[in-house]
Amino acid sequence: MKVPVRWLKELVPTELSAREIAERLTLAGLEVEAITEIGSTWDNIYVGVVERIEPHPNADRLVLATVDAGTHRLTVVTGAPNIAPGQKVALALPGATLYDGHSVEPKLITLKPSTIRGVRSEGMVCSEKELGLSDEHEGIMVLHADAPVGVPLREYLGDQVLELEITPNLVHAFSVVGVARELGALIGQRVRYPERAPLPVGGPEGLVTIEAPDLCYRFVGVVIEDVKVGPSPWWMQQRLQAAGMRPINNVVDITNYVMLEWGQPQHAFDRDRLREGRIVVRRARPGEKIETLDGVLRELDPDTLVIADAERPVGIAGVMGGLESEITEQTRTVLLETANFEMRSIRRTARAQRLRTEASARFERGLDPNLAWEGATRAIALFQQLIPGCRVTAVVDIYPNPRLPRQLCMPRSEIPRLLGVDFPDELVLEVLDRLEFQPELRQEDGRAVIIVQVPTYRSDVTIAADLVEEVARVIGYHELPEALPLGRTVPVEISPELRLVRAVQDTLVAAGLTEVITYPMVDEAALRALLPGAATFPDRYGLYPRPERELVRAVNPIRPEWAIMRPSLLPSLLRSAAENLKFNRAVAIFETGKVYLPRGLDELPDERRTLGCLLAGARHLRDLYHEERPVDYFDLKGVLETLLPRIGAPDLRFRPLTHPSLHPGRAAEVLVKGQPVGILGEVHPEVVEAFEIDPDLRVVFAEIDLQRLLEVGLEPPRLRPVSRYQPIDQDFAVVVDEATPATEVADAIMAGAGALAVSVRLFDIYRGPAIPAGKKSLAFRVTFSAPDRPLSDEELARLRERIEGHLRRRVKGELRR
Amino acid sequence: MSGEVERIRQQALAELQQASSTAALAEWHGRYLGRRGELTQLMRRISQVPPEERPAYGQAVNALKEELAARFEQREAEVKRSELSQRLAAEAVDVTLPGRAADVGGLHPVTQMIREVTTIFNHLGFQTVEGPEVEYGYYAFDALNIPQDHPARDVWDTIFIVSDQKEIVLRPHTSPMQIRTMERRQPPVRVVVPGRCYRFEAVDATHEWHFHQIEGLAVDEHITMADLKGTLAEFARQLFGQERKVRFRCDYFPFVEPGVDFAIDCMFCRGEGCRVCKGTGWIEILGAGMVHPQVLRNVGYDPERYTGWAFGMGVERLVMLKYGVPDIRLFYQGDLRFLAQFNRALA
Known part of the structure; x- marks a missing residue:
C-alpha cells in the first residue's frame, strides 16, 4: 500500500522525516519496503x-x-x-x-x-x-x-510515498487513517480525523434488500441527486496518483479517495441505469453473467455474492462493479454503496475470478462493519465539497447485528510472563490509551488485571497475548533485554539416523565424492527412461521395486518435469551427471536424500533416507603420475567396501543381480548380514543414453537404503588382540573354474585358516598356457598371526594343508606349486 | 725394518686420502688391514728382525695398525657423508611440481550450513529432529492457527499432493514439526528441525520452489521473549561474527504472538545501507515469536502454564549472505564447478 507522506502528516502533524516515520512504523510491524520521491528532479x-x-x-x-x-x-x-x-x-x-x-x-x-x-x-x-x-x-x-x-x-x-507491506493481520492499517492511527500511537499524538457529513437515515422501503445476510453484514445506501460529473480537483487527483490509482471522474474519485483514506471500499452506481432503481444483495443465479468495469464478461457461480438491481447483477460484491451501471458524464443520480461483506466469500470469489482489486484485498482481510458508516459520511462530505448543489435524498443503513467493542481482560502479570521484562503501570496504560483501547487497571479476585475495550477496527486483537504484543511493539522490541532460557534442559541426543547420515557423508567426501542436493521430483518420462527402450516403466526403480500404488504426485507442480516425488535417486543423479559431464570429464557425486514410497491415498508416503552414489566418465584425470582411465564397477565397489565397514555394517557381500536399469554382467546386490540393503552396478548404456549422456562413457551407480541398514543393525567394532609377534605373509595361487566367484575362494581360505589369518588379499588373476583352459589362477596373499606366540614352521605347514583341504572341498581349487 | 714400517705408513695414509668412494675404501682396507694385507705382512716379517728389536718392532706395527684403523673409520665416515650428499644433490626435484593429489570431495554448502547452525543450537541445549516433507494440511496449516480460506494462507503458496479426503501438501515450512514434536512430548521441549521445504513459487535469483529451513522451538514454564532475543543474538553472533548488531521488530505470523522479525546489521556495508540490505542497513534472517496460545491448546498444552517461542530461517539465504552467493538457483543446479568451491573442512 502506498501512503503519501503529506497526506499522512495532515492527519498526524509531525516534524519527523519520511525516513524516521518509516523506521518507526517498520519496527512496530508495518514494514515500509520503500520510500519513493515525487519531484526529486524538480530543480529550478x-x-x-x-x-x-x-x-x-x-x-x-x-x-x-x-x-x-x-x-x-x-x-x-x-x-x-x-x-x-x-x-x-x-x-x-x-x-x-x-x-x-x-x-x-x-x-x-x-x-x-x-x-x-x-x-x-x-x-x-x-x-x-x-x-x-x-x-x-x-x-x-x-x-x-x-x-x-x-x-x-x-x-x-513534492512528496514522498511510503510503500507498506500489509500483512494479513493489518486490515486496520490498510488506509491513510489507519497508518495515521498507528503513527499517532507510536509518537503519542492524536489523529486529526478528516471532516465527515452528518447523514440522517431515511429513505423509501425496498431501496436496498439483503437476501444473503450471511454474506453481507451491512449495507449503507445513499442516493445523491443533481450530481454533475466532471474531473475531480487537482489535489485529489494528485493524491490518488501518488497512492497508485488513476483519476477517472469526480464521483469515482471520491469513492477511491475514501477507500484510500479510510480503507472502506465503495461503489457508485448510476441509479437511472438500475432496473427499478433498487439494489438486491444476493447470491448469483445459475447461468448469470456480468460484464465488469474491466470489460471482461464473467460467468458467476452460485457461491458468488452479487449486487443486483431488480433483474440482474450490476456488480460482483466487494470485487468489482459492472460496466453497464458505471458513472458516466450523463449520470445525474448516484446510488452510493458502502457495505461490509463476509471475508472468506470475497476471497473465494476474487480467486475464482482471478480478479484481485483494491477492494477485494481489503474485504478479504475482514473489514470492520462500523467503518461503513465512516466511509459513507466521509464520502458525502466530499460530494458536498466537490459538487455544490448535489442533494442527498435517501439514506438506508441495513445493519442487523452491530459489532460492539470487545472487552478484553488481561492479567497484569501476562506482560512479564511473556516478555521476560516488565514496564511501569503508567507506561503500559498510556500505550493502551494511545491505541484508543480505554485501559483500566483493576484488582479482580486478588490479582491485578487490565481491562480494555478493543475498538472494532482492531479485529486482530482478541486475546491477552495480542495485548502484550501491542504494548511491546509500541514501546519497542529494542527495550527487551537479551537473556538465555532458564530452567529445565533436555538431553541433546542425536538420532541414529542423523548420525549415520553424517558418517556416510563424511566418509564419501574423504573418498573423493562431492555431495549434491537435487530436486526430489521427477516425471514419468524420467522413470520410463530407466528401462532400456523406455517402452514402459521398469519393474524396479533403482533399489526399490515399482510400487503397486500410484506414486506420490503433485496436483500443481511448478513444471511438468517435477510432478512426481521420486521413488529412487537414480534419475536425479543421472540428470545431475548429464549436466556435469558437459563441463567435467570426471564426475563423482552422492546424495543422502529421500525417496518417497506411496502408501494409501490419504496416508503420508514412506520417506526413506537413501544414499545414491554415482561415478561417471574418468576416474582420474591424466596428470604427471596417473594415466586417465574410465570408471568402472570396481571403482564404486571399492568406495562401498570402504564406506560400509566404516559405518559398522558387518559381513558385507555382493551377489550378481539382474536389474532393468543396469548392465547385465556388471551389477550386484549389496548384502549386509545376508540382508539386501542396496544395489550396485554400471548403468545400462541405453539408459545412459536416454539421459543424454554419451553411451560410450561408463556410469556406475549404487543405491543404499540407510534406514534398512539401521534395521539390519550396525555394530560397534569387535576388538581383537594385537599380537606382539611378527606377522607372516604367505602366497596361495589357487586354480579354479572360470565361473567360480573370487569371494568363495577367499572364504575357503579364511575358513581353512580360522582365526589365525588376519587378512586375505587377492593380488593377481592369471589365465594362460600354464594352467588348463577354462580355469583361472587366483593369487592371494594371506597374513597369519597369533596373538600369543610366534607361528612355527610346523604350524604354518599344518595351516597350509587345512587351507588346501578347504579349497578342494568348497571350490574344487588346486594350489599351484 | 722400522724404515719399512714408516714407509708403509706414509704410503697407506697417502692412499687413504686418495680413496674417495666406498669401493676404493674397501679396496684400501683389504690392502692394508685385510687378512693378507700389508700390516699382516709386516707382522709376519718380525722373524727377520733381530730379536732384541722385535718388541719395539711389534709395538710399532701394532701402533700403526691401530692408527690406520682409526684413520680408516674417520675417512670412511667422510666418504659416506660425501657420497650421501652427492646422492641427495642428484635427487633434487622441482619442488613446485604438483603433488600427487588425495582426491577428496566436499559437502554441499547447504549441508554445511545446516550442520553449523544445528551445532550452535545443540550446544545451546536444542535437540535436532526431523519430520516428513509430505505433510497433512492439518500440521502444515490448521494446527498452526492458519485456517482454511484465511488470507494468511496466501503467504505460503503451496504445492498440493494428490489425495482423496485429506489435504496433503509438500510442507511449505518446517513449522509442522512444532506440532508433531509437542504432540509427542511434554515440556520441556527444545528442538531444532532442519529440512527441505517447497513452495509454489516462480524461481528467480532469490526464490526457489525447493529450499531448506531450520525451525527452532522452546516450550516450558518461564520461557520468555527476552530469552528468544538472547538466544537468537547469540546464534547470529556465532554464525556471522561477534561484532554483529541485532534488530528485533514486530512482525506477523499466525502461529506466534507476539511476532518477531529478526535482523542483523548488514555485514557488507556495516549498516550504512547498500544493495544487499536494500539501503536499510539491516538484513532480515529469520521470523520468530512467542508460540500462539491456540497452537499450545491444539497440542494439549495449558497456555496458562506453559509459554514458548519458535523461529524459522531459510538456510540458502544464510549461505548466500555468509559467502556472497549471488543466485539461489546455483544450489540445486548441482554444478560441480560451483559446489567444489565449498570443499573445505568446517571451522
Whole structure:
C-alpha cells in the first residue's frame, strides 16, 4: 500500500522525516519496503502566476505568456490550449530538468532558453507529463488557486510515498487513517480525523434488500441527486496518483479517495441505469453473467455474492462493479454503496475470478462493519465539497447485528510472563490509551488485571497475548533485554539416523565424492527412461521395486518435469551427471536424500533416507603420475567396501543381480548380514543414453537404503588382540573354474585358516598356457598371526594343508606349486 | 725394518686420502688391514728382525695398525657423508611440481550450513529432529492457527499432493514439526528441525520452489521473549561474527504472538545501507515469536502454564549472505564447478 507522506502528516502533524516515520512504523510491524520521491528532479521549477497572455506575432496556435514567480518574471512561448491569465502554474527556468513531453519512453532533458517562431521563450510552463506526474500532455498543469507564488514547486507539491507491506493481520492499517492511527500511537499524538457529513437515515422501503445476510453484514445506501460529473480537483487527483490509482471522474474519485483514506471500499452506481432503481444483495443465479468495469464478461457461480438491481447483477460484491451501471458524464443520480461483506466469500470469489482489486484485498482481510458508516459520511462530505448543489435524498443503513467493542481482560502479570521484562503501570496504560483501547487497571479476585475495550477496527486483537504484543511493539522490541532460557534442559541426543547420515557423508567426501542436493521430483518420462527402450516403466526403480500404488504426485507442480516425488535417486543423479559431464570429464557425486514410497491415498508416503552414489566418465584425470582411465564397477565397489565397514555394517557381500536399469554382467546386490540393503552396478548404456549422456562413457551407480541398514543393525567394532609377534605373509595361487566367484575362494581360505589369518588379499588373476583352459589362477596373499606366540614352521605347514583341504572341498581349487 | 714400517705408513695414509668412494675404501682396507694385507705382512716379517728389536718392532706395527684403523673409520665416515650428499644433490626435484593429489570431495554448502547452525543450537541445549516433507494440511496449516480460506494462507503458496479426503501438501515450512514434536512430548521441549521445504513459487535469483529451513522451538514454564532475543543474538553472533548488531521488530505470523522479525546489521556495508540490505542497513534472517496460545491448546498444552517461542530461517539465504552467493538457483543446479568451491573442512 502506498501512503503519501503529506497526506499522512495532515492527519498526524509531525516534524519527523519520511525516513524516521518509516523506521518507526517498520519496527512496530508495518514494514515500509520503500520510500519513493515525487519531484526529486524538480530543480529550478517554481509556482508562478500567469499575468497576461498575448498573441504570438508569427503563429496562430502559440501565445506569449508572462509568468510571475516572485524573484523571476519571464515570458514564455506556449501552445497550451488551457492557459489563462490568473492561473497558478509550474514555471520551469533554464537549467530545469524535465521529462520530454513528446517522448513515449520517460526521457529527461535539460531546459534551455530557445527562440520559437522568432520570439524568445525564456522558460516553460509545464504539463503533468513534463513533471513526471502522469502522461497528461494536452495542456499545462493548473495548480490550486491557493498555490504560493515564488515557492519552489518541490516544496509545494513534492512528496514522498511510503510503500507498506500489509500483512494479513493489518486490515486496520490498510488506509491513510489507519497508518495515521498507528503513527499517532507510536509518537503519542492524536489523529486529526478528516471532516465527515452528518447523514440522517431515511429513505423509501425496498431501496436496498439483503437476501444473503450471511454474506453481507451491512449495507449503507445513499442516493445523491443533481450530481454533475466532471474531473475531480487537482489535489485529489494528485493524491490518488501518488497512492497508485488513476483519476477517472469526480464521483469515482471520491469513492477511491475514501477507500484510500479510510480503507472502506465503495461503489457508485448510476441509479437511472438500475432496473427499478433498487439494489438486491444476493447470491448469483445459475447461468448469470456480468460484464465488469474491466470489460471482461464473467460467468458467476452460485457461491458468488452479487449486487443486483431488480433483474440482474450490476456488480460482483466487494470485487468489482459492472460496466453497464458505471458513472458516466450523463449520470445525474448516484446510488452510493458502502457495505461490509463476509471475508472468506470475497476471497473465494476474487480467486475464482482471478480478479484481485483494491477492494477485494481489503474485504478479504475482514473489514470492520462500523467503518461503513465512516466511509459513507466521509464520502458525502466530499460530494458536498466537490459538487455544490448535489442533494442527498435517501439514506438506508441495513445493519442487523452491530459489532460492539470487545472487552478484553488481561492479567497484569501476562506482560512479564511473556516478555521476560516488565514496564511501569503508567507506561503500559498510556500505550493502551494511545491505541484508543480505554485501559483500566483493576484488582479482580486478588490479582491485578487490565481491562480494555478493543475498538472494532482492531479485529486482530482478541486475546491477552495480542495485548502484550501491542504494548511491546509500541514501546519497542529494542527495550527487551537479551537473556538465555532458564530452567529445565533436555538431553541433546542425536538420532541414529542423523548420525549415520553424517558418517556416510563424511566418509564419501574423504573418498573423493562431492555431495549434491537435487530436486526430489521427477516425471514419468524420467522413470520410463530407466528401462532400456523406455517402452514402459521398469519393474524396479533403482533399489526399490515399482510400487503397486500410484506414486506420490503433485496436483500443481511448478513444471511438468517435477510432478512426481521420486521413488529412487537414480534419475536425479543421472540428470545431475548429464549436466556435469558437459563441463567435467570426471564426475563423482552422492546424495543422502529421500525417496518417497506411496502408501494409501490419504496416508503420508514412506520417506526413506537413501544414499545414491554415482561415478561417471574418468576416474582420474591424466596428470604427471596417473594415466586417465574410465570408471568402472570396481571403482564404486571399492568406495562401498570402504564406506560400509566404516559405518559398522558387518559381513558385507555382493551377489550378481539382474536389474532393468543396469548392465547385465556388471551389477550386484549389496548384502549386509545376508540382508539386501542396496544395489550396485554400471548403468545400462541405453539408459545412459536416454539421459543424454554419451553411451560410450561408463556410469556406475549404487543405491543404499540407510534406514534398512539401521534395521539390519550396525555394530560397534569387535576388538581383537594385537599380537606382539611378527606377522607372516604367505602366497596361495589357487586354480579354479572360470565361473567360480573370487569371494568363495577367499572364504575357503579364511575358513581353512580360522582365526589365525588376519587378512586375505587377492593380488593377481592369471589365465594362460600354464594352467588348463577354462580355469583361472587366483593369487592371494594371506597374513597369519597369533596373538600369543610366534607361528612355527610346523604350524604354518599344518595351516597350509587345512587351507588346501578347504579349497578342494568348497571350490574344487588346486594350489599351484 | 722400522724404515719399512714408516714407509708403509706414509704410503697407506697417502692412499687413504686418495680413496674417495666406498669401493676404493674397501679396496684400501683389504690392502692394508685385510687378512693378507700389508700390516699382516709386516707382522709376519718380525722373524727377520733381530730379536732384541722385535718388541719395539711389534709395538710399532701394532701402533700403526691401530692408527690406520682409526684413520680408516674417520675417512670412511667422510666418504659416506660425501657420497650421501652427492646422492641427495642428484635427487633434487622441482619442488613446485604438483603433488600427487588425495582426491577428496566436499559437502554441499547447504549441508554445511545446516550442520553449523544445528551445532550452535545443540550446544545451546536444542535437540535436532526431523519430520516428513509430505505433510497433512492439518500440521502444515490448521494446527498452526492458519485456517482454511484465511488470507494468511496466501503467504505460503503451496504445492498440493494428490489425495482423496485429506489435504496433503509438500510442507511449505518446517513449522509442522512444532506440532508433531509437542504432540509427542511434554515440556520441556527444545528442538531444532532442519529440512527441505517447497513452495509454489516462480524461481528467480532469490526464490526457489525447493529450499531448506531450520525451525527452532522452546516450550516450558518461564520461557520468555527476552530469552528468544538472547538466544537468537547469540546464534547470529556465532554464525556471522561477534561484532554483529541485532534488530528485533514486530512482525506477523499466525502461529506466534507476539511476532518477531529478526535482523542483523548488514555485514557488507556495516549498516550504512547498500544493495544487499536494500539501503536499510539491516538484513532480515529469520521470523520468530512467542508460540500462539491456540497452537499450545491444539497440542494439549495449558497456555496458562506453559509459554514458548519458535523461529524459522531459510538456510540458502544464510549461505548466500555468509559467502556472497549471488543466485539461489546455483544450489540445486548441482554444478560441480560451483559446489567444489565449498570443499573445505568446517571451522
